[in-house]
Amino acid sequence: MNLRVRFFASLREAVGRPEIDLELPDGAGHGDLLAALEARLGEPAMAALRAGNVRVARNQTLTDQPFAPADGDEIAFLPPVTGG
Amino acid sequence: MSVPVDIRVETRDFDPGAELAAARRRLGGAAGAVATFIGLVRDRAAPGQPVATLHLEHYPGMTENSIRAIVDRALSRWPLLDVVVVHRVGDLAPSEQIVFVQVASAHRAAAFAACEFLMDFLKTDAVFWKREDSPDGRRWIESTGDDCRRAEAWGDGNA
Structure with missing residues (x-):
């Protein structure tokens, strides 16, 4: 599945970009989404x-x-x- | 008959006189009262410091829907005849107009109350973000405790 993740205001500044597109396996859950975000964005x-x-x-x-x-x-x- | 509701999020300035004239044309002779509120950008810089500018962001779509939800709650509480909410975004200097709320009703009590209600919830529930930019740096602003208390005092269960 394909998702777009958007960040606003102070979070856009913290992330360094307004949005990213993620591709997750079908059936992926909330934890998979967070893990994919962490892999792309890093810990801070x-x-x-x-x-x-x-x-x-x-x-x-x-x-x-x-x-x-x-x-x-x-x-x-x-x-x-x-x-x- | 549904009540005319005009919600706009814009970078450009608004003209309160033109908004009132347009509402009077829409209303004919139905309304006996129009209450308006105009919010201005206050200079928050320390005395002697260059003025700070205010940067406003929104989430197109969700922001307008969040304002509509606040207006719908006002419509369920008071017999309103016409509602206009204009909120500016972008970079605004001190003394510029930032928000416009205009409410028409048959009698003044509903117009006064609904205008205040709308402003109180625009402060706490509308999807906007404000950043103050000054020579000292940038600072994101949040609703104050007073803002939240004012919204909660309406007992609307959403604050």
Whole structure:
């Protein structure tokens, strides 16, 4: 399955890029997704993504972790938001 | 009949007078009250320091949906007739307009309350990120404790 993973704001800066595309084996789970991310991004970036205040959106909807990724998913890592 | 809701996320500035005129045309004689809020970029630099600029980012699609969810909660609480939310992104200098909320209703109480409700949840629930850029460096800004308390005080269960 193919996924796009996006990083916003401070997390984009921590990762050093706005998005990456991942190819995972069919049937891959949440742990496989994190392992693939870690292999691509390295530990300092992963530490930023694992911070307790980071939320994850799947196809633009906030989701709890763990979740089962599916082909075509857009996964986004979101630091704390503020508007206004 | 569904209530006109206009949600825009843009880099360009907005014209509150034009927004009000457009709403009056849409409303005809239905509304007796329009409440508006305009947020400005405040200079957060220390006295004597060059001004800091504010950099705003969003997640196209998800950001508009997050604003729509806040507006829908307001629509379920008050009998509103017209809602406009404009939020700017990009690089903004102190004193620039950053956010515009305009709410119309038959009577003023609903317009006042809904305008404040929308702003309180834009602070805590809308998908934006703000970075303050100054000669001293860059700093990402988070909702303040006061922002969160104001949102929680509405008892809406989402703060």
